[in-house]
Amino acid sequence: MREFFPANLKQLCRHYRSTAEVCRRLKISRGQFNKYLSGRSLPAAFNLKRICDFFGLEEYEIGLPTEQFVNLIGARSNQSSTSLELTPAQRAIEHLEQQSSHHIRALLGYYHEYYYAMSDPGFIACSLVHIRQSDDCFIYERRERLQSSIPGVEDLDRSRYKGVAYYLQDRLFLIDYESLTSNEISQTILIPSFKSRITRLNGLKMGVSACDSRKPVCSRVVWHFLGVEIDQQKAYSRLGLYRADTEQIDGDLKERLGRAQIVDGLFQIA
16 A cells, blocks of 8 residues: 555545545645655544545555546546535435435335324324435435324424435335424435336334424334326325224225334324
8 A cells, every 4th residue: 555555545545636635625734744745654444544534445445557547536526526526424414315215216206104103192193294305316205294192182283394305225215304494304215116106105204203302213114106197285185194994094904004002102003
């Protein structure tokens, strides 16, 4: 590594306005960094990992022969002109987007989402989800309108969640946040159907209850496909809480949801 590391590090620094900026972002002193650039010193394992993580490289790559290394980062630059300037968090998201399968396109459209309400045990919640493509990524919006389950109380709790969707190894992963308060993140994992006609998807939803304790909960979830173009007002009118024995939800959907009970504040999936 000692033979090629200094020259390769200089190549990486050229993607930034100055070496000082790189040092500032890495939180490595300029004097120490100059020793790396001149070849007088090699970074210890901890600093080497920080440098490689910052530039989005594997440790072995930064020690490749310089000509091979230049071709490597040049190819990556062609894929994403800003890839070397991304933060570790941004690179993680970019990696997931690159790994996500194109099969997700078959799942775009509107869905009614059904699950046992996290804040109202014994009730099934129905929300509206829309998955769509935006540039090269796939995003979705989930809207809830949950009336109180207490008799005589008609207050409505409206929420709007925004998130990203990834199709990895035959599973649909969805991560969102509550956009009105930004104090909640939830995740849904679905098992797509391989039939020619998409009807219902099964999976699990994880999040926190809306009660004051904000306990983490997990519930089975079923998505019912509505179509790519729908009557949104009609679809929205169905949102709300339903008693588990209601006839407004068919037997197949109830069977898919299964039974769930609260144990120490958590849903135990039967």
